[in-house]
Amino acid sequence: MFNVNRSIIGFEKIFALILLALTVLALPSCSTPDARQEDFSLHVRDDNTASELKKVERDLTVTPEKAALHPDYQVIENIAVPYIPEYRVGPGDVVEIVYHIRYEKTPEDYRIEVQDKISITFAYHPQFNTTVLVRTDGKITVPLVGDIAAESKTPVELARILNREYGRFISDPSITVALEQFNVKIDELKKAITTAPRGQSKIAPVAPDGRISFPIIGNVQAEGMTVTQLEQTVNRQYSAYIRNLQATLILLEIHHAKFYIFGEIERPGTYEMTSSINLLEALGMANGYKKSANIREVVVFRNDGLEKPIALKVDLENVLRRGSPYYADLRIRPADIIFVPKTKLDNFNDLVEKIFTRGIYGILPFQTVFSINYDINGVTIR
Template identity: 30%
Template sequence: MRHRYKLIRSGLLILVLSIVFFLSGCAPKYLPEDFEKPYQRTTYSFDQGMYPSDQDLFLEYKIQPGDVLDVMFQIKAQPQETFVIDLYHQIKVVYPDLPELNTEQKIMPTGHIILPYIGQVKVEGLTLQEATNLLEEKYQYVLLDPQVSVSVTNMDVRIEQIRRDLMTAPRGLSKLVNVRPDGFATFPLIGNFFVAHKSIDQVNVLIQQEYQDYLPGMQADLYLHEQAGSAVYVLGEVNEPGTYTIKKPINLIQAITMAGSFTQDAKLETVVLFRKHEQKLIARRVNLENLLTLKDSEAFFFLKPEDIVYVPKTHISSLAVLIQQIADIALFRGWSIGGGTFQWMDDLNQ
């Protein structure tokens, strides 16, 4: 009996070894040493054709909370014909034929000056020529052939004040601006502007006009001083779930690799991705198992910054199952995923 048991055990061992050797013998035929197989690249349908680029680069950087922007200022000289009188200025009014009427005074907070015979006259916001024409018009009812000359004696006072406000010892005429978590940044002299998810060029155009309105001849050039970093989020059945900074477009396999690869419990045929599009969080299922087993129908799926990757533990057959699985993940607590803000790209029941 014992001898028969030894024979059976020996037979099983031989069978197992035979299977191993058989599979080993088949492996080169299935995947030869010089095996090459081209795969396409894909992403969400609304981004295909634009992303990823052929150079595998982010074609346009979008400002993110935590970024630090550098604003470099230049103040160019204004032509006299476009120079505008402001509250900072001191006005000199000269009467060539009546020098005893000459006066020099600061503009009042109301924008007025007080002149002989005609009283208060508002000159704020006028060019020097416009102010001269206005005074001569008012004096024609008082003086015979009135001639008046208007000038500003402290023309650079506002510019010098702005220079003092903007000057930093190591950087010159510039200021660093932080992008807050709410997406706003506070720019010197002009205040708060929403800059998140805009390009540097878009924000530069916005503030350039504001600075021109604040002081004609003032130019501001915007640069990215420090980047908070583009990130993707990998959750679920991976060894090291978390937030991962990316410097160029990466595919799904690369993201999961950054997260320490998937666990033994991962259901790779129903990996779920989330991407924000038109104020909605769009979910899409990717069958990563097919790709890893070299199925012809699959392609390398590329992620964008702020994408979320969820590797489930069980097969996901519906939106309800997905919500149940992610409800216990800390990152999603407090998120509003109802009210039409969640949408599937395809049918998960396929």
Template identity: 25%
Template sequence: MRNIFKFTVLGILLLTNFWIGYSQTESLTIESDTDAMIMLQVADKITISYIDVDGRGNPIQRSNVFTIRPDGTIFHELLGTVTLAGMTVAEAEVLLVDKFSQFFNQPRVAVSVLEKTTIKVILYGEVSRIGVFPIKPNTRVAEFIIENGGTTPEADLSRITVNRADGNKIVFDMEKYLFTNDPVNNVVLKDKDKVIVPRFKVQEKYGRLSKNYVLQYGNVLEITINEMALMETNPAQSETYIIDSEGNIFHRLFGLVHLGGLTVDKSQEILAEMARRYFREPIVTVDVLELSSRNVFVFGEVVRPGIYPIEGNVQLAEFLANIGGLTDDADLREIIITRRQGRPVEFNLENFLFKRDDSRNVFLEDGDRIIVQKRKRGFIYRLSEKLQPLQTIFQVLTTGLTLYLIFNRP
């Protein structure tokens, strides 16, 4: 009886030790895999260990500490100059094994990171938070801006500039990136980069497209009417008008004038024709000062992304329905609004529709940016969506066959 007890205790101890050892091995493997994916960069301090052979033919381990130089290289006493910046630890080990193969038959190499470089980037301009921010390696421009509060409504997303310490300048079109997911110039940030988000200049942008831009409700216009003979000696003062919800302005000379839906070029022709009642040779210019006196920006998985004027008290759900709704790929559970002041607001449209939760169905404010993200779906989910119509057809056929058998029994 005592022997059975001893064997039982011994068996439990052996299983416990085996489990602890297995868990530790698994943990070390996970940590090793994580370390292998670290990206090496300039100023990182690393250790390179390899197996050498002494004068008697006995294997000995050698280790050297290196700091990656500004040009991305190290200088090894045996290998010479080796470029490592931009590689993961695993990729660096493969490269070093290949280089050590010139001197050893079966070299074994290990690279470990002793100290990671702290990357600091300056963020300035039309952003929610101006300052110097430490970032993780491999952070790109768009992610950096979003993670640090995003931009203001006045920001020109198409001309974000990254000024580098070496004097190079990179222009990033974040607007194009958001709409088309085109990653051009969404570069990985480096230490001492300066990210500058400029103010959006409507007059500058639409000046080049003045003949094609279609005027709409909320546009703030600057209208100037000059007599040709007096343009140089006595130029007229410009006047500001806002297109109302009916598409009209009320001009001090012409009264009610409908401009909504017309191009800038066409509106100039109409106003010039009206001005002939008061001027001999009128010269009319129309400039768009602001897209809207109150407007919101809509990005992502919506049927019609763009810039929309708002009037009165409009809530988010009502607004999304009025602009055509969302795409099939939209994530209903996480719609984000970034505001000029205050923290971003997260809205769950699914809860609003099915649970009648109105707590986050906020009233929209001037300059709000509405971001509808793409739903993350697994393979099984996407496959089930594809098979859903076939399932419905099968159910209809099954129901029809069942009814046929019931009514046609002998």
């Protein structure tokens, strides 16, 4: 399932490019053949025009000076970078949880926890001395008195309660409460993570259901959260079980960037970019184009890192016929949309049918309700 919060580029840029496609390709229906070619940012025909792609992208690259006037960019250390939504965790990501146990002196008195072992000593009635374990219900059982709630109390507070209760049976009980074993949950946590070669840490993948399994607290829903939000959630849940514990989450692995390809090809769909690829390699990942494909007008919609979206029309037939090496410069970028048409791109209604009926909706299963607010020439989409 495609997750709108999982991709750094996101649905907003995909729809931005689709709007560009409709704007760019609607114009030819009412223009001359010569003017029709000018609707594209670039028409790649030979070695010389292929080299112009780099110039077009260089001219459109957002500089720090442009960023000051561009609402979608910011300047960090004199580098123009886009405002990118904070990454949200999704299935397949790998997170490292580093545990920090605080042993330093704290101003707060220690509070008794479940599974702590405590000794109860009577100064003048040693026959009642006992050692007890705090049960999972937070109580202890002592002679004469029976059950007493001990969890979350300090030793002094528990001694005060015991002196009051035993004062009903014996004179001057003078009870002292001391801890024999404590921080048992921290010891359990250490045992759960000490087998890892990374020390006090745990490597945890996000399961297909979007959850991560943590020691002691169990499964936590992670999908859709930022790393900061997930870290806060984990620490909040741990605080209910273990005091003096702080967990730090580090995102070790994320899904690879994706590009989209559809039209007259064998396997339309979404593909991951595990390395840098060119246009022909991208088509190869989709098992190539069909015999019915019009490879003289392959279109690439692009908006990654550019000031505004661009549409490239590539004469792939000429590339293959001449064996020119220039296609190696046609690198595919994250979130590129590649469209291989069946006929000439001069019928607007046919293009809409291709994109929205047999294209994008066929390869991107929109099963999530989402809102898009991406400005293209003043157009807002919601």
